[in-house]
Amino acid sequence: MANRTDPGAKSIHGTNPQNLVEKIVRSKIYQNTYWKEQCFGLTAETLVDKAMELDHLGGTFGGNRRPTPFICLVMKMLQIQPDKEIIVEFIKNDDYKYVRVLGAFYMRLTGTVTDVYQYLEPLYNDYRKIRQKLSDGRFVLTHVDEVIDELLTKDYSCDIALPRVQKRWTLETTGILEPRRSALEDDFEEEEEKEEDEQALEAEAHERDHYRGRSPGRERERDRDRDRDKRRDGYRHRDRDYDRDRERGKERDRERDRDRDRDRDRDRRRVRDDEHGRDRERDRDRRERDRGRRRSRSRSLDRKGRDYERKHARSSASPRRRDGVAEEGGEQPKRRKEKKEKKSDGTDHPDPEIAEANRLRASLGLKPLK
Numbered sequence: 001m002a003n004r005t006d007p008g009a010k011s012i013h014g015t016n017p018q019n020l021v022e023k024i025v026r027s028k029i030y031q032n033t034y035w036k037e038q039c040f041g042l043t044a045e046t047l048v049d050k051a052m053e054l055d056h057l058g059g060t061f062g063g064n065r066r067p068t069p070f071i072c073l074v075m076k077m078l079q080i081q082p083d084k085e086i087i088v089e090f091i092k093n094d095d096y097k098y099v100r101v102l103g104a105f106y107m108r109l110t111g112t113v114t115d116v117y118q119y120l121e122p123l124y125n126d127y128r129k130i131r132q133k134l135s136d137g138r139f140v141l142t143h144v145d146e147v148i149d150e151l152l153t154k155d156y157s158c159d160i161a162l163p164r165v166q167k168r169w170t171l172e173t174t175g176i177l178e179p180r181r182s183a184l185e186d187d188f189e190e191e192e193e194k195e196e197d198e199q200a201l202e203a204e205a206h207e208r209d210h211y212r213g214r215s216p217g218r219e220r221e222r223d224r225d226r227d228r229d230k231r232r233d234g235y236r237h238r239d240r241d242y243d244r245d246r247e248r249g250k251e252r253d254r255e256r257d258r259d260r261d262r263d264r265d266r267d268r269r270r271v272r273d274d275e276h277g278r279d280r281e282r283d284r285d286r287r288e289r290d291r292g293r294r295r296s297r298s299r300s301l302d303r304k305g306r307d308y309e310r311k312h313a314r315s316s317a318s319p320r321r322r323d324g325v326a327e328e329g330g331e332q333p334k335r336r337k338e339k340k341e342k343k344s345d346g347t348d349h350p351d352p353e354i355a356e357a358n359r360l361r362a363s364l365g366l367k368p369l370k
Contacts, residue, residue, distance in 0.1 A: 003030050009081035012110045013163055017078040020109050021160055028060060029067045029075050039072055044082035047073070051090070054098035057147070058133030059159030068133055070102065071158055077106050091119050097128050101147055105158070108151045113165050116152070117177055123148045294353070301357060305364040
């Protein structure tokens, strides 16, 4: 059947190569349309064409966990088990980065420990960008060296459990692997050579100066003195700048205090003016009330005086009243007049207003106010 492993395929890690993929993921791949239409009848030669058409990598995605074309091709490679030389050519391909990642992934699943480190570690120098599809269907941007680091350091990649590999330092200790040589070591060696040449030239220059009478010790002392003078000048400048900044800060504080005092005085004057205005209003109201009270009192006195004059005029105009008074006897009215003369008219009262009112009442013939 189409989903069976090639009869000539060898077992890997003691099991069927397709068993390296979990059963659930295998069933999803077998049911996928890409597997049925594009992967059916592929061989090691025609597999390259399909690998060149890849535009992203990933495992399964979506709610129903659909497989990506990348994982379908990995499953096909496990099924047909191409030769190791073909996988190595996949890894060494510089033109198609997804073909390289596909070969590296298959090598990580089926290769030995030495093959894994030997063929995957050089890919750390590949910094090209590639697209990766996450489990929720989103695409993210990553790099080839990040995918290689995930294959060498993680237990899972693209929803597939990776076979365990020993640590590199363990293999180096046992002598299975040689110490790793970085691609940048050549550049480091060139830099070291340049530094050694510069040191040699400096040594020769010191020797020439020594023979010409310039002692390296004195030169070092002069350099130290110059450095000391520079530091001392720097300290002076720094102290001067610090003093200047401190004076400026004090001046700003003084200005801020003056502004605060000015605002406080302005508020006090405003409050004092308001209180003074209220006092003037109260005094004006009190004077108005007193003036109205005096005016009403004088008006009532005038009215009483007019009533008295009117009554006195009527009594004097009546002959009966005048005769009756005359017939009663002349001595009794005289006594009343004497008594009235003896009584005080109230003009000497201590209150000036009452004394003034009594004068007016006395002029009208009314009784004085007490």
